Amino acid sequence: MVQKNSDPHGRYNHLITQGLTWLTAHQNPDGGWGDTTKSISNISTSMLCRAAFHIAGAAERDKDCLGKIENYLQDHCGKTPEEQAEAVRARYGKDRTFAVPILTTCALAGLVSWKEVKPLPFEFACFPQSWFRFLRIPVVSYALPALIAIGQAVYYHRPPLNPITRMIRRLSIRKSLRVLEAIQPSSGGFLEATPLTSFVTLSLASIGLAQHAVARRAVDFLTKSVREDGSWPIDSNLATWVTTLSINALASAGELEALDDKESVLEWLLRQQYPERHPYTGADPGAWAWTDLPGGVPDADDTPGALLALHHLRSGYDAFDGADHSSIASGLRWLCHLQNRDGGIPTFCRGWGHLPFDRSGADLTAHALRAFGIWRPSVEDAWLQMLSLRASGVITRWLGLPLPALDGVIAAGLLYLQRVQRRDGSWLPLWFGNQYAPNDENPTYGTARVLAAYRDLDKMNTEPARRGVAWLLSAQNEDGGWGGAAGVPSSMEETALAVEVLLDAGVAAESAVNKGLAWLVEQVEAGGLHNPMPIGFYFAKLWYFEKLYPIIFTVAALGRALRKLSHRCETARPTDSP
Secondary structure: OOOHHHOOOOOOHHHHHHHHHHHHHOOOOOOOOOOOOOOOOOHHHHHHHHHHHHHOOOOOOOHHHHHHHHHHHHHHOOOOHHHHHHHHHHHHOOOOOOHHHHHHHHHHOOOOOHHHOOOOOHHHHHOOHHHHHHHOOOOOOOOHHHHHHHHHHHHHHOOOOOHHHHHHHHHHHHHHHHHHHHHOOOOOOHHHEHHHHHHHHHHHHHOOOOOOHHHHHHHHHHHHHOOOOOOOOOEOOOHHHHHHHHHHHHHHHOOHHHOOOHHHHHHHHHHOOOOOOOOOOOOOOOOOOOOOOOOOOOOOOHHHHHHHHHHHHOOOHHHOOHHHHHHHHHHHHHHHHHOOOOOOEOOOOOOOOOOHHHOOEHHHHHHHHHHHHHHHHHHHHHHHHHHHOOOHHHHHHOOOOOHHHHHHHHHHHHHHHHHHOOOOOOOOOOOOEOOOOHHHOOHHHHHHHHHHHHHHOOOOOOHHHHHHHHHHHHOOOOOOOOOOOOOOOOOHHHHHHHHHHHOOOOHHHHHHHHHHHHHHHHHHHOOHHHOOOOEEEOOOOEEEOOOOHHHHHHHHHHHHHHHHHHHHHHHHOOOOOO
16 A cells, blocks of 8 residues: 555645545546546546545545446456456556556555556666667556556565566666656656656655655646646647647648748747757657657657648748758658668657557658658758759758668658558558547548558559548548548547548549538537547557647648639639630
């Protein structure tokens, strides 16, 4: 159990009470909890919520609420603690990134035995970062804080029987804690995320380290990030991500000139690029994270998003000065160097391919290909000028990004997309899911995002693209919209993504596009822009919704439609008689 004297003065009692009250108010009718207020109940969140009441000492006070969750767990997840623990492990497979923290929390609450909690080899954190890809760490690349803190908690509460393992881990405690302290951002929040920071704090408190510098900074982060209603967000913000999405949507709609003070937006976005090696993942300089806060980690979805936005903000190569060239070149190099042997692009680190979240992703690869494609003419110009020896300054700025290498990366990425296309013509994304679709997957999102790469690379007439378009057309619902898969309730997010890419799919898609546009317009008029739907990431095992998604995606779809369809009307208009 967590030590009772972790907060001897009761400084956080009001926050705990508010949080428990919020949880009680948002319990689903079936007795469970989902990840968001719009989410279906699941075992992971339900087990964590139940543990929170017990750890907070509120089991008696909120016995009615806990009675409902007990019924839900026994009906859906198993009658015994052992069966429920096994259900949690089954949800995540070999990946311990979430299963171990959830079961650790339940063990600290006295709800499952420590025998149900798999150990984490926190001693691996003492090795150089360059070794991590070879150590087959059982958590994903971004979860190093959990590996250390939770690993030490499991070791403390259930020491290994093997004397050699026990000795190695005992000797690794101090050094791994120093690593944990070194990778903690100045904000105190690991990844700027409430769950990960909370798991670390809870684990440290349970082994007598509630006053450790890491725990104190983490608690400060948690107390500052609580919302007025007593809840906590999963992430502090997605500022960089939604900014680049918004810029790119306005560009797609032909409305970027309406943006006030583009220069300030450009300067802000350039400031978010990481100029130094990242202390957390060891990532090279040149990439972007999802947030402007210090706990972000450079990744392969935000980096191409930023590169696309920078191109749109500076309408082409000649508008950039030398510093801008250097930023773009380093971002492109970063993405190129991240490419795995299979030709795909992973999220954070190259070569961590044995766990699902660290493998190459179709959506990430497609996003990177779009960035490569939009900047390729600039690289080609520099390459041609180098060959003619006419512009050594330009070559210096683009040094390290030769055209043949970039073309090779693009070709390998396209081959990867072709290989991972499913038999039905769809692609599955890594980051996004749909809670109503089979297996919580979202082939609509994945297919639309991959087709956007084929569109931008002028390859919509290739066989993979034609098959992708055919699948997307077959997945349209009778109401004209799209959900995460065929037969799944339509949403503004998925419909807008499908419509935007199908606008470039030719005559065969015109009828579907018209129906999709009609559905979108109807939803906008009904206030649907303010009704975001839960979007899953981490193979749809963790959910969130973002209020800007329906707005951003719809602006891109309707704006692009207005541009393209207006042009068609102008082209089709008969000439005046003489």
